[in-house]
Amino acid sequence: IVGNTLYVIDGSSMKMFDITDPEHPKQVAKSDMDFTVETIFPHGDKLFIGGTQGMFIYDNTDPMNPKQIGKFEHLFSCDPVVVDNDIAYITMRNGTPCRTTVNQLDIVSVKDPRNPVLLKSYPMHNPHGLSIQGQNLYVCDGNQGLKSFNVADPMNIQSLGGVPELRKAYDVIGMGAQGTLIVVGRDGIYQYNNSDPAKLQQISVIPVDKAS
Numbered sequence: 001i002v003g004n005t006l007y008v009i010d011g012s013s014m015k016m017f018d019i020t021d022p023e024h025p026k027q028v029a030k031s032d033m034d035f036t037v038e039t040i041f042p043h044g045d046k047l048f049i050g051g052t053q054g055m056f057i058y059d060n061t062d063p064m065n066p067k068q069i070g071k072f073e074h075l076f077s078c079d080p081v082v083v084d085n086d087i088a089y090i091t092m093r094n095g096t097p098c099r100t101t102v103n104q105l106d107i108v109s110v111k112d113p114r115n116p117v118l119l120k121s122y123p124m125h126n127p128h129g130l131s132i133q134g135q136n137l138y139v140c141d142g143n144q145g146l147k148s149f150n151v152a153d154p155m156n157i158q159s160l161g162g163v164p165e166l167r168k169a170y171d172v173i174g175m176g177a178q179g180t181l182i183v184v185g186r187d188g189i190y191q192y193n194n195s196d197p198a199k200l201q202q203i204s205v206i207p208v209d210k211a212s
Helices: none
Strands: 005-010 013-018 026-032 037-043 046-051 054-059 067-073 081-084 087-092 104-109 117-123 130-133 136-140 146-150 158-163 169-174 180-185 188-193 201-207
Touching: 005 037, 013 037, 037 081, 046 081, 081 130, 087 130, 136 169
Parallel strands: 130 169
Antiparallel strands: 005 013, 013 026, 037 046, 046 054, 054 067, 081 087, 087 104, 104 117, 130 136, 136 146, 146 158, 169 180, 180 188, 188 201
């Protein structure tokens, strides 16, 4: 959601809904793409879109008519992306229909959104969703659980530990200044207090039937 516009990914298209009246959302536009869309991350007046062929950057000055202005291509892969300031964080993993054999975290400069530049890649186990809060990055890394990193220096990120027992987590959402992470796993939805990123404290869990 950006302002009164809701963006919805649907295969190889992005649909824009006017939610000025949230009880009666109206689709007002659609943008077809030549790649499969995985995630959308709004940042400033840009949309950073993770797709099977890379990260695509859209100017969102006109919310109902976003225009592609840049891209960062890589191996055919499934890749979520988050952005903070002029840095994008992108994960790639194997074991998906996207057929890549790479498990890594790419750190990309988007200072010039028309020409993203890879700064450094870090090996990972099997990364899925990720979230950035200030200088702290959280990554769901397959059987190695939820990981916490300090990324103050993108060229030398530091591991802060995490929650290794939280295996099969596949999405993490940081709740702004609240000091809370919401983590989605195969067996439940978890909340963690991350006021100390090196010592994540579980607040609650809503158990669900394990997904296959």
